Amino acid sequence: MHRRLIAPGALAAASLLLAIPASAAEASPGAPGIGDPYYPYYGNGGYDVSHYDLRLTYRPSTDELSGTATISARTTQSLNRFNLDFLLDVSEVRVNGNAARFATSGEHELEITPKSPLAKDTPVTVVVRYSGVPSTKSAYGFTTWHRTPDGAIAADEPEAAWWWFPSNDHPSDKATYDVSVAVPDGTQALSNGTLQSTSSQRGWTRYNWRQNKPQATYLTTLALGRFDVTTATSDGGVPVLNAYSKDLGDNDGAARASVERTGEIVDWLSGYLGPYPFSSAGGYVPNTTTGYALETQTRVYYSPKQFAGGSNTSVVVHELAHQWYGDDVSIAGWKDIWLNEGFARYAQWLWSEHEGEGTAQELADYTYASHPADDPFWTVAPGDPGPDNQFAAAVYDRGALAVQALRNAVGDETFFAILKGWPKSHAYGNASVGDFRAYAEGVAGRSLKALFDTWLYDTVRPAQPAVASARGTAPVRPASWTKIQATNDVHGG
Numbered sequence: 001m002h003r004r005l006i007a008p009g010a011l012a013a014a015s016l017l018l019a020i021p022a023s024a025a026e027a028s029p030g031a032p033g034i035g036d037p038y039y040p041y042y043g044n045g046g047y048d049v050s051h052y053d054l055r056l057t058y059r060p061s062t063d064e065l066s067g068t069a070t071i072s073a074r075t076t077q078s079l080n081r082f083n084l085d086f087l088l089d090v091s092e093v094r095v096n097g098n099a100a101r102f103a104t105s106g107e108h109e110l111e112i113t114p115k116s117p118l119a120k121d122t123p124v125t126v127v128v129r130y131s132g133v134p135s136t137k138s139a140y141g142f143t144t145w146h147r148t149p150d151g152a153i154a155a156d157e158p159e160a161a162w163w164w165f166p167s168n169d170h171p172s173d174k175a176t177y178d179v180s181v182a183v184p185d186g187t188q189a190l191s192n193g194t195l196q197s198t199s200s201q202r203g204w205t206r207y208n209w210r211q212n213k214p215q216a217t218y219l220t221t222l223a224l225g226r227f228d229v230t231t232a233t234s235d236g237g238v239p240v241l242n243a244y245s246k247d248l249g250d251n252d253g254a255a256r257a258s259v260e261r262t263g264e265i266v267d268w269l270s271g272y273l274g275p276y277p278f279s280s281a282g283g284y285v286p287n288t289t290t291g292y293a294l295e296t297q298t299r300v301y302y303s304p305k306q307f308a309g310g311s312n313t314s315v316v317v318h319e320l321a322h323q324w325y326g327d328d329v330s331i332a333g334w335k336d337i338w339l340n341e342g343f344a345r346y347a348q349w350l351w352s353e354h355e356g357e358g359t360a361q362e363l364a365d366y367t368y369a370s371h372p373a374d375d376p377f378w379t380v381a382p383g384d385p386g387p388d389n390q391f392a393a394a395v396y397d398r399g400a401l402a403v404q405a406l407r408n409a410v411g412d413e414t415f416f417a418i419l420k421g422w423p424k425s426h427a428y429g430n431a432s433v434g435d436f437r438a439y440a441e442g443v444a445g446r447s448l449k450a451l452f453d454t455w456l457y458d459t460v461r462p463a464q465p466a467v468a469s470a471r472g473t474a475p476v477r478p479a480s481w482t483k484i485q486a487t488n489d490v491h492g493g
Contacts (some may be wrong), residue, residue, distance in 0.1 A: 031079040032045075033045070034170040039170075041107070043170025045082075046082045047076055047079070049134075049168050050175055051070050051071070051176045052072075053069070053070040053178045054179045055069075056182070063147060065164060066131035069127070069164070069166050073123070080115060080117040084198075088130045088137065090128060090130045092112075092318060098115040100317075104165055107140055107167070110128075110166055111422050118225070118368050134152065144162075144163055146289075150226045151224035152225075153222065154220075156170075157294055160220070168217070169217045171216035174215055174429075177215060179207075180206060180209070183204065183224060184205075187228065190209075190221075190223040191207075191221060192297050208489075209326075215297045219296050220296070221299055222301070223299075225245055226284055226330075227284065228243065228244045229241065235387065238263060247287050248287055254307035255307045258307060258311045259285060265316055265317055268319055269320055270349065274421075274423050277423065281321055282299050290303045295327060298327075300316075300319040314486075315483075315486070317347050318415050321348075331432070335383075338383055338385075338456060340434075344396075346400045346403040348484050352479075363480070365475035366476070376461065377381060378394070379459045380459075395489055397488070433456065
């Protein structure tokens with residue numbers, strides 16, 4: 001028999017291992033991506049955020065942004081390292097009060113190593129101090145931080161947060177927000193939710209905004225500049241705050257004629273989609289050169305180009321419909337984008353009907369007839385379009401055709417019950433196209449697989465249009481068609 005000798009140092013090390021909790025001994029790094037196949041490195045694994053507290057200072061003359069982000073989260077695995085998505089320069093990171101090591105990797109990853117491993121299913125507080133010039137940062141060859149003559153705005157999809165706050169940047173990890181921003185007197189800071197307070201001291205004014213309902217990171221916006229702000233309350237009791245850059249020029253009148261109808265449109269949409277889900281509504285129009293609009297939660301971003309041809313309430317309807325379909329109920333993954341865009345487009349069709357400019361059925365007929373069988377339009381599957389076609393016209397128009405097909409298949413009473421019931425059934429959460437189909441089947445009392453396959457997944461033109469009855473003549477172009485089509489690229493450049 002041979003006795004194995006253990007050196008004193010090795011014995012001490014073995015004793016130390018025995019003293020480490022099993023969860024810590026099993027700790028591993030969180031994944032650098034949350035698992036979305038469209039964007040493998042967006043979001044992160046290992047934790048779930050519940051709240052972001054952002055306390056910032058911005059200098060519009062130099063585009064310098066500095067501040068502290070305090071992130072409240074809970075671990076979903078035992079972690080010895082985890083990532084945040086971020087681009088600015090970090091000076092300090094603390095985890096649960098202790099200094100943590102940090103490094104950058106990849107295009108937009110901030111890797112954090114806490115002093116001690118974090119056990120699974122425990123609360124964690126992360127503090128990140130940072131500064132930088134967002135307009136000098138890029139990832140994957142682009143930026144979503146947009147300079148204006150008097151400041152800047154952060155509003156883009158599917159990413160925008162990296163340029164101004166560290167985050168778990170994926171719509172499946174929603175959180176509440178406190179956004180506090182100090183700017184020189186005369187400059188304003190706008191964000192989501194409600195303005196809690198303002199205070200001025202030594203030439204600076206601090207704006208404190210709060211979003212008290214869960215919000216996806218890409219729906220979190222920041223606008224810095226000189227604005228004319230209007231406030232009102234809709235007939236339905238929803239507070240409305242809109243803002244317009246003071247240098248919009250010729251687009252100013254049309255922008256106001258459109259966005260100032262926000263309260264009216266919110267109340268109208270509530271009749272179809274259920275009670276408005278947030279504490280405030282509104283939009284802002286900064287002096288940017290981008291061409292898109294975005295449904296940033298409670299405070300929609302509109303490019304002035306949306307109003308270059310005159311007023312356009314249709315784009316306002318589209319973005320406000322997203323407050324239910326996309327913001328209240330957010331997508332589980334980016335392949336589920338039809339749940340956002342198909343229904344926002346369909347809301348425009350309902351608004352056309354309301355305005356006497358063409359019924360939803362007439363718009364469906366004309367859309368179908370506008371795309372012959374060999375049109376590449378039909379090769380895009382709205383139910384899973386792929387990252388290159390995520391915002392293709394087919395996701396909007398064929399997506400709305402799918403909604404009309406559902407309406408024709410189940411009848412108006414059941415359809416409008418589905419339309420209104422869905423946001424309530426998944427309020428403030430996330431859902432997939434499969435979840436919606438299951439919900440619709442539950443309300444309709446029958447399988448809808450063939451319909452969903454035909455309109456959302458097949459890559460050929462359906463044999464029959466989404467109509468209640470065949471028509472013998474070519475459909476006439478509805479009066480609303482041009483303005484609706486002008487919003488086909490609301491998320492494009």
